[in-house]
Amino acid sequence: MKKVFLLLMVVFVVSCKNEPKTEAKQDIKKVEDKKENFPEELGKVFEAHGGIKKWNKAQTISFNKEDEAHTSDLHSRKIVINSPKYSIGYNGNDLWYLEEVEGSLKRDPAFYYNLYFYFYAMPFVLADDGIIYEKVDDFVFEEINYPGYKISYKSNVGSSPDDNYILYYNPETYKMEWLAYTVTFRSKAPVDKYKMIRYNSWENVNDFILPKQITWYAKDKENQFAATSKIVDFKLPLISEEKLQDSFFDKPIK
Incomplete structure (x- = not known):
């Protein structure tokens, strides 16, 4: 009986080895054929900041801004902002906020909850x-030409x-140095006026080059951009x- 069992096992192993593995080959091909949809120059920018493939593996990002602690899930875009006076959160379905001190939240939560996540990420x-x-x-500042790409969104992508x-x-280092952006949250319509931020300080965070400080610029009386x-x-x-538990982003129950 033992010999029959051993023989069956040998036949099973041999048949498995001889069986063509078409499904495995197809899976590998799918991975190899995957291509990013951004321009080559922007790919170099992402690489200069740590690489988009590594970024896609990250799950959680956090930082402090003044007395606020911002924490985000990079894939679901769930967010929590905690401060001593108030908290704001988005759990994937609902936007919520709490005030520890009444009247302390002087910002529109729907506009503010992911604003600095975008600036930081x-x-x-x-x-x-x-x-x-x-x-x-190119954007020209202090006799340096900064190449640029405009980023717009397809219809119904995001809240704005x-x-x-x-x-x-930067044309030499490929590090991001400026961000021009429009705000349409309230108007819900395209605008031509851009605000300008200079990313003037970066730091290494787990092999990612992330912003340490940003400064807003505006045109002065001579129509030249100057720091505000x-x-x-x-x-x-x-x-x-x-990855953080989903419950981390839920509104606390008092």
Whole structure:
């Protein structure tokens, strides 16, 4: 009986070895054929900041802005902002907020909850699905030409699909240096006026080059861009491949 069992096992193993593995080959081919949809120059920008493939493996990102702690799931885009006076969150379905001190939340939660996530996760968020890329004229500042790409969104992508961004990068290092952007959250219509941010300080966070400080610029009396007093510092940065529990983003029950 044991011999019969052993013989059957040998036949089974041999038959498995001889069986063509078409499904495995097809799976490998699918992975090899996958291509990114952004321009080659932007691919170099992403690479200069740590690489889009590695970014896609990350799950969680967090940073502090003033007394706010921002934490986001990079794939679902769930977000929580905690401060001593208020909290704001998006759990994938519902936007919520709480005030520890009544009247302390002086921002529109629907506009604010992911605003600084986008500013902080540059340039990688400009590789999201549903984006249209367009090469634009260089931005010239202090006799340096910064090549740029305009980023717009297909219809019904996000809460403000008419928002536009222009990423300008250093022509030698390929690091992002400027961001021009429009705000259409309230108007719900395209606008031509761009705000301008300079990404003037970066730091290495787990092999990603992420912003440490950003400064808003505006045109002065001579129609030249100059730094404003609006400066934001990002502190206590973290990026990880560990995924947080979904309940982390739910509204706390008091």
